[in-house]
Amino acid sequence: MLDTLNRRLVLPLLAAKRGSTYLRDLVELERTQFEPPEQIRARQLTLLKAQLQHAFATVPYYQRTWTAAGVHPSDLNSLADLAHFPILPKADIRTRGTELYSTAYRNVKVRTKTTSGSTGVPLKILLDERGAQWKTACTLRADQWSGWRLGQRVAKVWGNPEYRHFGLRGRLMNHFVDRAVYLDTIGLTSERIGEFATNLRRHKPGMLFGHAHSLYLLACALRKSKITDIRPNGIVSTAMPLHDWQRVVIEEVFGVPATNRYGCEEVSLIACQCERHAGLHVAAESVYTEVGGRPTGTGKLLVTDLTNAAMPLIRYEIGDVVTLSDAPCACGRGLPVIEKVEGRDADFVVTPAGRLISGISLTENFAMHINGAAQVQIIQETTTHLRVRLVKDDTFSDASRRQLAKLVLDTFGPTMRFDVEFLDVIPQEPSGKYRFCISKVANDFMKGLSA
Numbered sequence: 516m517l518d519t520l521n522r523r524l525v526l527p528l529l530a531a532k533r534g535s536t537y538l539r540d541l542v543e544l545e546r547t548q549f550e551p552p553e554q555i556r557a558r559q560l561t562l563l564k565a566q567l568q569h570a571f572a573t574v575p576y577y578q579r580t581w582t583a584a585g586v587h588p589s590d591l592n593s594l595a596d597l598a599h600f601p602i603l604p605k606a607d608i609r610t611r612g613t614e615l616y617s618t619a620y621r622n623v624k625v626r627t628k629t630t631s632g633s634t635g636v637p638l639k640i641l642l643d644e645r646g647a648q649w650k651t652a653c654t655l656r657a658d659q660w661s662g663w664r665l666g667q668r669v670a671k672v673w674g675n676p677e678y679r680h681f682g683l684r685g686r687l688m689n690h691f692v693d694r695a696v697y698l699d700t701i702g703l704t705s706e707r708i709g710e711f712a713t714n715l716r717r718h719k720p721g722m723l724f725g726h727a728h729s730l731y732l733l734a735c736a737l738r739k740s741k742i743t744d745i746r747p748n749g750i751v752s753t754a755m756p757l758h759d760w761q762r763v764v765i766e767e768v769f770g771v772p773a774t775n776r777y778g779c780e781e782v783s784l785i786a787c788q789c790e791r792h793a794g795l796h797v798a799a800e801s802v803y804t805e806v807g808g809r810p811t812g813t814g815k816l817l818v819t820d821l822t823n824a825a826m827p828l829i830r831y832e833i834g835d836v837v838t839l840s841d842a843p844c845a846c847g848r849g850l851p852v853i854e855k856v857e858g859r860d861a862d863f864v865v866t867p868a869g870r871l872i873s874g875i876s877l878t879e880n881f882a883m884h885i886n887g888a889a890q891v892q893i894i895q896e897t898t899t900h901l902r903v904r905l906v907k908d909d910t911f912s913d914a915s916r917r918q919l920a921k922l923v924l925d926t927f928g929p930t931m932r933f934d935v936e937f938l939d940v941i942p943q944e945p946s947g948k949y950r951f952c953i954s955k956v957a958n959d960f961m962k963g964l965s966a
């Protein structure tokens with residue numbers, strides 16, 4: 516009842532009062548997602564041309580780097596032509612951020628986002644209001660793919676709830692409109708999880724949303740307490756890769772499929788699984804995705820923001836390796852697909868023989884094939900030295916140690932040394948995220964490959 520009231524009345528009234536366009540944008544996006552792929556690509560080309568013209572006319576960074584590279588926006592006649600334009604590395608946002616601001620927005624009110632950045636060094640991003648509204652609509656569209664409906668309550672498993680930054684107004688908005696239930700993930704305790712479970716039972720949220728690993732830890736705690744009656748319409752897992760060993764537990768406890776989402780603070784939503792839970796559909800009306808100039812294939816992801824005019828990010832190298840595909844999804848949407856997010860480039864390890872292995876598949880393989888290993892974190896110190904950190908359960912034994920030794924030998928060959936450390940929990944990164952594979956040598960190795 517409240518959900519319907521919220522969807523039909525409260526949200527439209529508030530949007531009208533504030534001049535927000537996201538609800539209208541959402542209607543448009545609900546339609547465009549089913550357009551044929553060629554039509555979606557044609558729209559991207561139109562948006563891309565306009566974004567390049569705008570960037571060259573008003574953004575000092577692109578004026579300088581494109582002139583130096585001998586390219587001009589008028590050179591872009593197809594999506595493939597974008598490959599001639601220089602890549603925007605993350606380091607340039609950090610060191611030359613203000614040069615990326617459009618002079619057209621100097622006296623216009625824009626939103627500012629400060630992100631922790633995956634390396635812990637903050638990045639400052641400007642976002643214009645029109646782009647912000649459009650991106651909100653893209654996110655809401657993807658939220659609804661999970662089974663949640665606009666207006667329903669959301670439960671967030673997340674550190675540092677955002678409404679707290681807006682004082683009394685934020686608290687009132689959250690209480691009456693957003694009605695989100697939070698579990699702050701910085702310092703999870705069993706009491707707080709118990710309290711959250713009570714809130715979930717009382718408020719029956721339509722969506723459970725959070726970091727993949729935080730959702731997993733919550734599911735483990737509920738399972739341990741034999742709480743199995745919490746049934747949201749959808750679960751959205753974001754901010755880090757969702758591993759199959761986490762997905763299994765989350766789905767068992769909550770009884771619905773987990774929807775995997777991929778994005779970053781700099782451009783917001785990039786892609787999300789639909790109700791088929793296969794690949795992740797790209798929010799193609801908001802971002803253009805490519806690997807090395809190609810719209811399909813495996814490699815380092817480059818993202819071009821098609822909507823943010825205040826700080827246009829063009830060919831931005833996020834630092835993740837992905838597989839892009841044009842293969843149709845059974846849902847009928849024409850949006851292109853990220854088949855797989857392989858992980859951050861630093862999440863790869865290198866074998867002594869010089870082979871790259873995705874950290875996700877590696878930790879997945881180890882967790883599945885070592886009896887009693889509840890969680891695995893692998894840290895590659897050098898090309899011939901690994902630290903394997905394990906959270907074990909009661910079934911871990913000497914046989915498990917032999918399984919581990921054999922896995923290291925089979926995967927890396929006889930020259931790889933390894934130490935084993937047992938932990939109670941895998942430690943969080945300062946950002947609140949978790950990393951299961953950290954290599955101190957993979958990035959340099961990959962740079963060597965592309966040099």
Ligand SMILES: [Zn+2]
Nearest residue numbers: 789791844846
């Ligand atoms: Zn689909």
